[in-house]
Amino acid sequence: MRPTLGGWRRLALLVIVVIALVTVAGAATTGTDDGQPSGESVLNDTRERYAAADSVVVTANVTVDNGSANHTATVEFAAAGNQSRSVVTTDNATYRTGVNETVAWYVGPNRSTAVERGVAGRVGGVDPAGNASAENASASVAPSNWSADDANLSVTYLRQGSDDGTDAHVIEVRPDDADARTTATVWVAVDDSRLLRLEATDETNTTVIDYRETRFNASVHDSTFDPPSDRLSITAVERYDAFDTAQANTSLDLPRLDAEFHNATVLTRAAGTHAAQRYRDDGDDVTVVSTTTDREFNRSADNVTSVTVDGHEANATTVGDAAVVYWEADGVTTAVVVEGSEDRAVSLARRLD
Template identity: 45%
Template sequence: MSPRLNGRRGLVLLLVAAVAVAGSAAVTGAFATFQQPTGDEVLDGVEQRYESADSITSTATVTVENESASTTATVELAADDENRTRMVVERNGETVRAGSNGTVAWYVGPNRSAAWSVDSLEGEAGEQWTGAEGEYGETSERLAPDGTPALNASNASATVVGTPTVDDTSTYEVELTHPEADGSTTLWVAQDDYRVVRAVATDGTNRTVVAVESTVFDVSIHDSTFDPPTDRVALTTVDRYDSFDAAQSATDLSLPTLDASFTEATVTVRQGETIVGQRYVDDGANVTLLSTTADDRLDRLTENATERTADGRTVHVTTDEDRAIAVWQNDGVTTAVVVEGSSDRAVEVAGEL
């Protein structure tokens, strides 16, 4: 045997002896670090684990806090691979339930409830007057956009910053940051099956902590779990129309018209009440006309409003960022004009109807 070969064998034996004698946590740690997945690999594992499941149920405690306040809610989630979901949120003694059985999407809260055909929700978001507190929400554009641009996900970074034990579970601690966003998000992901066991997010003001108490994959979930409670929810229908005449034919309301370019209309029926939204383009700016028989809408729209006069009628005018809205009621029908511009412009358009 050549001296060169003996030298190699000696080097191997020396390395084996060194590891055996050390039994070293430092050496073990070095190998563990070398074999540890990257942050992106951990996130890929999480995505694959959740997307590959036939079904999932999970319970978590969510706490949102800042320097002056704190609130905690319990959240229960169920979902399956047929696009069916249900979420139950309990906070401050109140319970909110929401879900979809794949055909109908529904919401049940302490003071209001509704259900919509899933097909009617396709397309641009928010053709219905609705919101978390029952206010008018959106037409084909948001009434009160926050102007925040969407973040480019490719600019986000994920870094494994530790491997702590959380509730007797060995985890990867992954920190997510984005150069265009304030704060950060940290996930604790189980090493054995890539389920998320904890998450903490900060935005510069609030700190949100999600403590996942249980997660079960591929569990049998009864079909009724995803169905709306029929004793409390009435189905909402939304139909779209490409012409004023078609929209007028679809409702008993006498719809206002505007001498401008008609774009589209939606007719929504929810719990016996009708809501009609018309979209126009006037001098290059969007104008939306809203009409409804719901008698509680005027109060919600006229909070902090100013009374003005438009073509002999009293209207209530409010503004929000670069939009203004003028509202009035006549013969049990509430009508609103939403414009891109000032309150004077809203009053001007209201006078043209």
């Protein structure tokens, strides 16, 4: 059975679940009586080891097996400062994502996108913080990305053993919730606290991450975090704090919302121009997009409803927790994005000047 794109997305999501599981904040520690370290202290040492490094470069093999299908991928991850990049390679496709000082970007077999860091709107694979979406979230194989979690966990030191000839602490992590089914076993190198292997099961899927290579403080050139120029050529990214300034610096005829203007970002690349305005209206963050690029605003949508906006035939839909209304006229696609109902998005779109 050949894995589908959906299968790879599920694989990436499973990796995130596993990584979240082994986060040790708030964990209950099961120690030993023979002088061995506690499981919590081992994981804390690992997290601190990665967080303290100026850069981390990781190559890992990821396998998810549900008993009837086996999905595998190779993940290459690099991080330095607030920049990161991951490359996920499967049998038949490669997915790349990255965040540099300017933009967050994603490049897949059939789609590519980039937005200025901090632009609101979960459209096109990037969330409001500028982070790549779950499609390519296997970059979370690096524990420097682990964040605190409110879940109560039990961490048990199992034994000191060997992983492929490397002396390792072997730890088991499980949630205290009696209804939880996921258990993770983690191998951590004794000599330098780097991850060696992670195995997790939820009684349906077994996920294995083998860390083939980990390098700390390696020299990583800034160009590592740039999108591939043959797929996503970005010539300029400009941010403006006033509507009039944004309008004066783009050839697009920008629509204006009668609400509190925050900023606008204009991204120019070979495929066209993309402008995103951010507003605040009645407690809601609203993004107004104008683009001449090929954007799929209904991607991952449950359904699409036909509506009319200022005489234009438009579509309203929900993507995740955001409602989107979009239409095309004279080669420019306009979209209004808000975390709310589709009716709310339609109402906002009809207020554009």
